Amino acid sequence: xxxxxxxxxxxxxxxxxxxxxxxxxxxxxxxxxxxxxxxxxxxxxxxxxxxxxxxxxxxxxxxxxxxxxxxxxxxxxxxxxxxxxxxxxxxxxxxxxxxxxxxxxxxxxxxxxxxxxxxxxxxxxxxxxxxx
Numbered sequence: 001x002x003x004x005x006x007x008x009x010x011x012x013x014x015x016x017x018x019x020x021x022x023x024x025x026x027x028x029x030x031x032x033x034x035x036x037x038x039x040x041x042x043x044x045x046x047x048x049x050x051x052x053x054x055x056x057x058x059x060x061x062x063x064x065x066x067x068x069x070x071x072x073x074x075x076x077x078x079x080x081x082x083x084x085x086x087x088x089x090x091x092x093x094x095x096x097x098x099x100x101x102x103x104x105x106x107x108x109x110x111x112x113x114x115x116x117x118x119x120x121x122x123x124x125x126x127x128x129x130x131x132x
Contacts (some may be wrong), residue, residue, distance in 0.1 A: 014042055018049050021057030023057055029057070030064045042080030047094050048086075055094055062101040071101040081110055089119035096122065100129030 007018075017039070020028050033039045047058050065073060076098065083095035096114060099107040114126045 021054045040075035043076035044083045093125040
């Protein structure tokens with residue numbers, strides 16, 4: 001029987017996922033997301049990582065998952081909607097990008113709300129996704 005101290009906390013696991021993405025080990029994270037759908041709920045938090053390589057890794061991850069199990073991607077939408085409210089334009093733009101990869105009606109509807117975002121970079125990302 002596992003002892004509580006032997007279990008990995010969600011916060012520790014999120015750090016491991018971010019570190020793997022930072023190191024370019026996307027294939028390992030694809031396998032993890034395939035086995036445990038609750039990880040999709042962490043997308044917004046992972047996308048908030050200050051490391052560019054982690055944010056880029058999330059994009060690559062979602063492109064891979066879009067091919068493998070597109071029906072699960074919707075699980076990430078609530079966490080991405082939260083990022084659309086961020087004060088940081090970078091995070092809003094990153095969320096728009098991932099919502100664009102998800103590409104469902106719900107995801108695209110969220111993107112449309114940012115067409116008049118105060119940030120020119122976010123508006124540009126919205127335009128790119130909507131034209132894509």
